[in-house]
Amino acid sequence: MHYGLILKQLRERIGLTLVEVSKLINVSDSLYSRYEKEKQTIPIKHLNTLCNYFNVSIDYIFSFTNIKNYNNSSKNINIKVSGQRLNELRKELNYTQDKFAKKISVARSLVSEYENGNFLIATSTLYTICTKYNISADYLLGRIDKKITLKKEEN
Numbered sequence: 140m141h142y143g144l145i146l147k148q149l150r151e152r153i154g155l156t157l158v159e160v161s162k163l164i165n166v167s168d169s170l171y172s173r174y175e176k177e178k179q180t181i182p183i184k185h186l187n188t189l190c191n192y193f194n195v196s197i198d199y200i201f202s203f204t205n206i207k208n209y210n211n212s213s214k215n216i217n218i219k220v221s222g223q224r225l226n227e228l229r230k231e232l233n234y235t236q237d238k239f240a241k242k243i244s245v246a247r248s249l250v251s252e253y254e255n256g257n258f259l260i261a262t263s264t265l266y267t268i269c270t271k272y273n274i275s276a277d278y279l280l281g282r283i284d285k286k287i288t289l290k291k292e293e294n
Contacts, residue, residue: 140266142186142200143177149193150175164188180262183280187216197276198287201266209283217281222256224279228272229254243267 150160161171164185173179181189183197190197191214198204229239229250236254240247245264252258260268260279269276275287 140177140180140263141202142181143175145200145202146181146189147175149189149195153193160189163192183216183259183262183265186262187214187280187282197280197282198269198289201269201276203269203276203289209277209285209287211283212277213282215282216259218259219256220281221260221279222254224281225250225260225268226254228268228274228279232272243271 150157157172157175158168161168164171166174166185170179174181174185186197186200190200195207196204196209196212198209199207229236232239234242236250237247240250243250243264244267249258249264253260253264265276265279268274268279269289273289275283275289277283278286
């Protein structure tokens with residue numbers, strides 16, 4: 140995903156240690172170190188906390204944009220809005236939950252849980268959806284209201 144290097148650069152730019160950042164999100168410094176090295180995927184709730192602290196968007200952390208932050212962005216993830224937007228995206232694609240689940244390599248029941256606002260979209264699943272369908276993570280998570288289409292990656 141390539142978010143680890145950006146998190147490290149943001150942390151070092153303001154002179155914070157691993158220990159200080161790990162306390163911010165209430166995890167051990169060794170666990171936070173694994174997040175920066177991408178040896179373990181950082182949960183969205185921790186990523187959101189760090190984005191708020193560093194005043195950057197999730198899209199910036201994921202390297203989807205060079206824009207550090209969006210105007211009028213929320214500091215909070217709205218799980219219900221996230222579910223509705225995922226449902227809208229799936230319907231725009233004219234996919235059933237089963238077909239969408241297969242496309243993003245998760246169980247159909249998980250797509251249902253996401254859409255119903257019961258579970259927050261997992262970091263790796265969010266990244267997959269955003270890159271595969273060129274949509275902003277901040278938009279999908281309800282942090283911004285403007286639907287942003289990402290540029291397609293050159294293969």
